[in-house]
Amino acid sequence: MSSSLNSPSWPVLEVTRPGLLTTIQDLGRTGYLQYGVSPCGAMDPYALRLANRLVGNPESAAALEITIQGPEFKILRDCLISITGGDLSASIGSKLLPAWECLRLERGQVLCFGKRNRGARAYLSIAGGFKAEQVLGSESTDLQAKMGGHGGRSLRKGDLLFGNRFSMENQVFVKRMLLPEALSEYRNPFVLRVMPGPQTHCLLPGAMEEFLRAEYVVTPNSNRMGYRLKGPRIEASPSEIISDPIPLGALQVLPNGQLVLLMADHQTVGGYPKIAVLISADVPRAAQLCVGHRVRFEAVSLEQARQLLRTQEEKISRCVVEA
């Protein structure tokens, strides 16, 4: 195929069924927290970065984040794609597609997602990247502020998605896959590692031990802003603090003793005590939680958190192989 057919004005996918929540995401907005803009971006940046590497894109290219119940697309032009993250049964016709590798799709095929097997969020990347609305330096969809991505909203039936210029002659990526060590596993119950938060002093005696012993369940009242967790009541006093900056992965205690784990679309400041903060290396796995999943928390030191992140970064940089 000649590369002129792959001009930016050519749509790649047509949404024939939108799924539960399909949005365009990249690695999020940086530099605007001070203006009250949520970071947004892929909930599972590990899966997004690898999806992009598999098709030869920059790690930060915009891709589709597909949530729990996936969409259906008509392929409008030959393309190279990869699917990573949670296992949402991607298929072409009756044939299930392998995840975590570079695949070639052809015009006219129908790409369909089905049963959720593992995790909650899958990422679909195309070689060249999706062409999306860039706002404040990012193509991520901000659902609250209704900006970025595809008109600041989740995909709807009939939407056309455009790809950036890419030549199909670039076949070099076909058969690209990951070393098995890089494949994420999403086991229920999830064990997520945390560091003590900046307001542990608000905890009553024994509450931290209880938090680390207990098992929590993700409740239906959960979304990209955060997960509400059901489990033992955690007592905090005072129950509100002077609002301060919220880091990604903060575990806040609400006045009713319930915990909220704050994720990609979190507000920038908040007034509830943060008793713990998820380590960066475990944010991707937390992104794969869905309603009913069970979670336990394990405390680590700042130094351990850094070491775990370094290991993960090394994995990302050396795990893509040509089969």
Added chain:
Amino acid sequence: MQRRYLASGDRMVLVEFPEEISQEVNSQVHEMAAVVETTRIPGVAEWVPAYRTLGIVYNPMETSFRSLIESLEQIEGLGGQAQAGRSRRIEIPVSYGGEMGPDLDFVAQHNQLTTDEVIRLHTASEYLVYLLGFTPGFPYLGGMAPEIAAPRLAEPRSHVPAGSVAIGGSQTGIYPIESPGGWRIIGRTPLKLFDLSRNSPFLLKAGDSVRFRSITLEEFQRFEQLTE
């Protein structure tokens, strides 16, 4: 100047100043933010000023908590001058009451004042933008006269129009985009606090000072036509 450095996760340093909501403490936060902005410490990605804390987001693969604290301690003495040239004064025209401010009557009744007195008090103060948060560009303003404080709505509205000026407890703020909200709406400004078509999309920055000016509904409409 007392300050304390805490880890808030593995990529944020939380700098704490004295535990109170006051213009004095908040100014220290903005001074430090200004110094961080001009110093460009390696590994620092961004920062978030709040009432009495400054969150500094860093990349743990480019720097460490310890070396970042060291750099921050070195710049502690700086400040003052950096902030002096930066503080801006911004006037916000507001059409109070009526359709634009459906809760003005409530705020007046609640405080046993006339609506004119509420407007006079609201426009009399100079406000400090303590921080931006909640939605892009939403300013939490300090300095409101306690005489016009009003409780939040028990049931927040699902759609508060962009530009709405409102009172929540002892604070006042402006809704930059249409969003849900539980504060009492007393008026609306034709200014756009968040406008992506502008070079600088955010009208206000934490640390700015703000004054409100009462305008008529006609002036509001003329202003809107002019800026369209």
